[in-house]
Structure formats: C-alpha cells, structure tokens
Amino acid sequence: MRYGLVINTSQCIGCYDCFLTCQDEFCGNAYEGYSAAAPIEGHNWMRVLDVERGQYPLVKAHYTPKTCMHCEDAPCIAAAQDGAVYRRPDGIVVIDPVKAKGQKQLINSCPYRVIEWNETEQLAQKCNLCAHLLDKGEKEPRCVESCPTGAIVFGDLDNASSPIAQIVKSCKTETLKPELNLKENVLYIGLPKRFVAGTVVLKDKQECALDAQVELVDEKGTIKTTTNGFGDFEFEGLDANRPVTVKITVPGYKVESLNCTTFNDAHLGDIYLSPQA
Numbered sequence: 540m541r542y543g544l545v546i547n548t549s550q551c552i553g554c555y556d557c558f559l560t561c562q563d564e565f566c567g568n569a570y571e572g573y574s575a576a577a578p579i580e581g582h583n584w585m586r587v588l589d590v591e592r593g594q595y596p597l598v599k600a601h602y603t604p605k606t607c608m609h610c611e612d613a614p615c616i617a618a619a620q621d622g623a624v625y626r627r628p629d630g631i632v633v634i635d636p637v638k639a640k641g642q643k644q645l646i647n648s649c650p651y652r653v654i655e656w657n658e659t660e661q662l663a664q665k666c667n668l669c670a671h672l673l674d675k676g677e678k679e680p681r682c683v684e685s686c687p688t689g690a691i692v693f694g695d696l697d698n699a700s701s702p703i704a705q706i707v708k709s710c711k712t713e714t715l716k717p718e719l720n721l722k723e724n725v726l727y728i729g730l731p732k733r734f735v736a737g738t739v740v741l742k743d744k745q746e747c748a749l750d751a752q753v754e755l756v757d758e759k760g761t762i763k764t765t766t767n768g769f770g771d772f773e774f775e776g777l778d779a780n781r782p783v784t785v786k787i788t789v790p791g792y793k794v795e796s797l798n799c800t801t802f803n804d805a806h807l808g809d810i811y812l813s814p815q816a
C-alpha cells in the first residue's frame with residue numbers, strides 16, 4: 540500500500556478550501572499519537588501557490604496546491620533523531636509529536652520547505668494526510684474532501700484498480716521538483732510550462748487575420764495552430780528556455796517569422812503581415 544495524491548492544477552481555481560479545511564482540522568486540535576495542535580496562525584500544512592503568467596495582453600493566473608510529498612526517500616526521516624519521523628506501512632510520512640520535540644533541525648531537512656516550526660510546542664509539524672481520520676475509516680483527507688472541483692485525488696498508488704492509480708496510468712504526471720528525485724507520492728498534472736502567443740494583423744486592411752496558419756518550430760519538431768476571430772494564436776505547455784521560431788502564413792501575404800526563447804511566457808504583440816507584391 541502506498542497512499543498519495545494526484546493534484547491536477549488545471550482544475551484548481553484557487554478557492555483555498557483545501558487550505559482552510561486543513562486549518563480547521565489541525566489549528567488548536569491535537570490528535571494523540573498523530574499530531575499536536577497547530578498554532579491558530581502561521582502554519583500552512585496545505586498551501587496554494589499562486590503565480591501570474593505572461594504579460595499584457597495575455598495574463599493567466601495559475602494555482603498550485605502544495606503539501607508534504609510523502610517521499611519514499613525522505614530527507615526528513617534521515618535527519619530525525621530517535622525515529623521521530625517515520626514512514627508508515629501505508630506510505631504516510633509522519634512526525635511523531637512526542638519524539639520530535641525540540642528537533643528544530645527537521646525544518647531545514649525538507650527540500651520542499653513544507654515543515655513548520657511550532658514555537659509553543661517546540662515541535663516540527665506538517666501534513667500527515669489526516670492519518671487520524673483515515674485510521675478511523677474516513678476515505679480521504681479533509682483537503683481532498685473539500686475541493687469543489689475534484690482537483691485533488693487521494694488513494695493507494697499501488698492498487699492498480701484504484702482511481703488514483705488509473706489516473707497515473709492514463710495521464711502524464713510529474714513531481715513538483717523532478718530534480719530532487721525523492722520518490723514523491725504527491726504527483727501533479729498540468730503544472731505550468733511556457734506559452735508563446737501573439738496577434739496577427741493584415742497590414743493593408745488593418746484587420747485581424749482569421750484562420751492564419753501559425754507554426755511553432757523548435758528542436759523537438761513543429762506544432763501548428765490557426766488564429767481565431769481576433770487574430771490571436773497561442774502555444775501552451777512549451778518547455779522552458781528553448782529557442783523557438785514562430786512562422787505565420789496567410790495566402791496573398793508575405794510569410795512572417797519571429798524568433799524567441801522561452802525564458803518566460805511571451806506574447807509577441809501585434810504581428811503585421813504585408814501583402815505580397
């Protein structure tokens with residue numbers, strides 16, 4: 540058994556219900572053998588990272604819920620003394636609220652920075668997937684239960700017939716920091732990549748170009764799209780830091796090519812096409 544989460548960030552609307560229900564469950568509430576009470580303010584065992592992508596005239600908001608990743612190769616376990624952090628047989632990584640007293644070194648052991656310090660309790664604390672509820676027979680942690688869009692799915696990643704395992708099988712998932720390679724059991728779908736967009740205008744008519752053919756070429760190949768009624772095009776999900784060429788073709792007009800590198804999300808502005816001579 541290996542409990543985990545799949546978080547589909549493209550379904551997250553940034554309502555913060557997951558954050559609030561986590562606070563409701565743990566702030567001021569102790570669960571013997573599982574967790575001491577979290578402080579009323581200051582702890583975020585489930586947080587929602589919000590980023591603004593792009594620039595005028597195309598700006599997007601993106602939300603990424605983030606909690607403990609319940610890593611199989613967990614540095615927090617290695618950093619703990621006296622077995623104060625351990626991985627349960629069901630895969631949940633737990634900080635023992637008694638043994639971990641005074642072990643402030645745990646805070647810096649987590650490369651995801653999800654362990655908080657409780658000054659009153661002198662205790663490191665973090666998400667334990669509501670283990671106290673699961674052990675009483677609840678089906679899922681409270682953040683999962685509260686999410687209005689179903690963006691967070693909980694379950695046994697080792698059970699091939701479970702919904703979460705089916706999602707992992709059928710969708711491309713990734714971890715929040717693949718470079719860490721800690722065998723994280725919180726997986727993501729739809730993490731933001733880069734976009735390149737623009738607006739095509741027919742110079743002689745001063746009109747938006749509808750159905751212009753737009754190609755994006757990089758070392759991986761070519762992606763094609765067409766402009767909409769406002770002359771807009773967009774390529775989403777591109778790799779970061781890649782040089783790309785955008786080529787625009789409209790019959791009767793000169794082909795336009797623009798080069799850029801996907802350091803950031805980019806709107807190329809109004810691109811004017813001149814008629815062929």
Ligand code: SF4
Nearest residue numbers: 607608609610615649
């Ligand atoms: S995310 Fe951090 S706190 Fe959670 S298991 Fe991994 S190393 Fe430990």
Ligand code: SF4
Nearest residue numbers: 551552554555557686
């Ligand atoms: S409850 Fe669901 S939709 Fe709301 S912020 Fe959390 S993950 Fe996103």
